[in-house]
Amino acid sequence: MNAPLRRAGVVILVLFGLLFANLNWVQAYKADDYRTSDYNRRVQVAEYEVPRGVIEADGQALAQNKVTEDTLKYLRVYPEKELYAPIVGYKPVNIAEVGIERSENEFLSGASDKLFADRVSAMFTGDQSGGGNVVLSVKPKAQETAWKQLTNNERGAKKGSAVAIDPRTGAIQALVSFPSYDPNQLVSHDTGAASTAYNKLNADKDKPLLNRALSETYPPGSTFKVIISAAALQNGYKQSTEIPAGSSYTAPGSGAPIRNSEDQTCPGARVSLKEALTDSCNTGYAQLGVELGGEKVKKAAQDWGFEQDDLTVGDLKGSGLPVAASRTGDIKNPDGSIDQAGLAQSSIGQKDVRMTTMQGALMAETVANGGKQMRPYLVQQLLSPDRRPIYNANPETLRTPVSSQVASDLREMMVSVVENGTGQRAQIDGFEVGGKTGTAQNAVGADDHGWFIGFAFNDKGEAVSAVCVMLENVPGGHASAEAARIAGLIMKAAAGRGGD
């Protein structure tokens, strides 16, 4: 009987050998996969073991932590709820982060290389170092004003967005998207409740989770005339150059005739460039665009930031919230030649031209900053856990679409818009305000979108704010007037005045 007993021993040896080999597979070969698996709650627990960094603006905490009693030791809290959600985003337990919480995640969680020295010293002192803090460039007064005025707009628009930038640096002063959402419900440690809340928001027909300031594009309407004006000024036109206008214009080829929004707008055969912008003369700009030609129009738009699809706003090192590319569209016939009717439409910001609210603000910023477009940013400073500065935003020029002379002409023309033309509701006492309105037709039968892009100079001649306000589907016509009014109030708050 001993031979089979020995063989049974060999069988056991083989079985244990299999166990051992499989254990090596699980604990050595697959260990890294399993350690970082989405199913592995230890990953989350470790993440919540130290306090995540605070996100703040002007001394006010926008994302902070509350000590809890459960396995995940810290609960993320957003005291300002929906107001800052489009900027700050949120850090949920079991899905990916959003907003600054995502773009600065490494720094906030303490895993960033920038915090390496802090981690080493924490190892020796035994302190829990936690994550680094993020200071935003946002001015709470401007942000609050923008939110309040947008959500309580006098015309009952249900959706919209606004961006305000310091034209000299590119620091974002306000960034609002409405409707918004309360991020607190999405970061609940009860992942079931968080996921229910997310699904509800995601299914909402008003799409509150969308960042309308950065990731949505809309037809820019007459605000696009700023770019056509710049192209004209660069091609030998002057403010006083008389351009063909009229009450109606039909482009060569075919297409419906282009009219002005009011009968009293530029009815004469010719009008100066400055007056055309002041009164937002559609027929004048349509003909100007056709005169300049499709290539020049597209080139000009590109010079101002259209077609850029890799812009992010966050820190200036490259991580941030993505900004959708603004587009002019092809403006071409199927045979490849320039579609003249389309070009005429495109020149007044219709047809296939699409723009983000951020792009509108960048255009106003460029004019106010003498032709230099500063790269927009949200992260002013990164502070170590013990609040030692690790990064300071060092403003960068993103591009220079026009010379300071052209910028100065544009500034004068846009000031004229606010002082004498369509943008008068944007005026602020004690500031020189310039801008351009836009009323954009979109879907058939839908109310127009209302735009205003503008800037304000204080009495010392400093550009204090550049802003873009966009209201979707404003009921009752004259959509841009309300946008202009709100833009004025935001700039006033950003300049440190008012901000009720």
Next chain:
Amino acid sequence: MTAPALPAPTPASTGEMPRVPGKRTGRNAELGLLAFAMVIVAVYGATVEANQFDKVTPKFWVPAALLSILFFGLHLVVRFTAPYADPILIPAVALINGLGVGFLRRLDLARAIAEKQPEPGIFAGTGGRQLAWTLAALVLAAVLMVVVRDHKTVSRYAYTLGLVGIVLVMIPAVLPGSLSEVNGAKLWIRIGSFSIQPGEFAKLALVSFFAYYLVRKREVLSLASRRFLGIDFPRGRDLGPVITVWLLSLLVLVFEKDLGTALLYFGLFVVTLYVATERASWLIIGLVMFFGGVYVAYLLGAAVGGPFANFYDRASVWLDPFAPKYYEAVGGSYQLVQGLLGLGTGGLFGSGPGAGSPGFVPEVRTDFIFAGMGEEIGLFGLSALLVCYLLIVERGLRAALGVRDSFGKLVAGGLAFTLGLQVFVILGGITGLIPLTGQTTPFLSAGGSSLMANWLLVAMLLRISDAARRPATSGPAAQSGGPKQPPAQLHGAMTEVIKP
């Protein structure tokens, strides 16, 4: 009996074995190894406290000391009743048992900390209960050692034991689910809060019965044969018992919803049959029948469901545990995946006793204790545990090789092989090598039934190894004090005596 060829858990083990049988009993070596095992258990307890409380309490050694007293008691019983018993068995089992108690106490500590309760008492919680079960199990083992002075006396009760074994196996199957079902497997008898797993004890009874039956039938089974394809196959009428046991284990599979237990019983029978007859054809028939049955059950589960559905589900889960549809399903792969993630997180060296998060693994106190420990002691620690199990099994087989009577050979071989198979079934299940089945991990899992049954198994192996290692010359002398028995020489010829 020569020095063990296998790596020992402790450095002291190799040189201590008596090279010439009869000169040394090995009892002092056993005591030394036991002390070493208990030191490991004490250090484990201290590490757990250091990781859980950030300090080692002055009472860290108490559980290890209590266990030491218990094991020392058993050592004394063995010293007086089975002086030549294998000296490796008790220390190896004691180490596993002690670490099991330590790990369960570690879970109690973690729970107490989480619930802000004071530190549980020595006999409180799962760890404390396991300590008490250890006491009960050791008392049972000692009683067996004292009462059964010669393993051959067991053969007198073989038919009784066989009946008891079958009844024990069948009870949970015929009981209503409310009294027998835990986590989908009908393996229990539950009376109020008290529950036992009769199958654990059944394997002891069944091994004894099989051994006796096969000793009587071995000539018929091994000699009468038909040759086919170069392999001797048994006559059709001799297949009766094999088919009976095969049906029995498939019934267990279907009605108790437990592949592991079925595999255990069937493997046990086939191996004892093979050892008794020394014919590989039994192995081939057995394996083909079992795997054929399992495959048919799998196909039936896919096609008709019903009683086979549970088995089909388990097999599907095993094939792709990380598939979301299985992971999120109730009773799906969540447990298996969490166990794998725990093992993977532990990696090569583990997080250290008390520093992991075994609480994320469901059933970590019972079926999944190996995964819970694996996170903390790593691949190296688990490999050491595997080697301990391997030592116990191979020592058991060695006792079977050494003992001179057929009944002893079959009992020791069957018990040792079953133990090894059970370790393979549960650890293979946890690590994803084979489909998961609800088996306890011998000596490690929380639960009295398993602990008592397996200590009884060890006591039986000790008894047989004593007979195997007892110097031949001291045979008659040792008999003098015992009950009246036939002369020793006849035992080697037992088969002939009770020929059918």
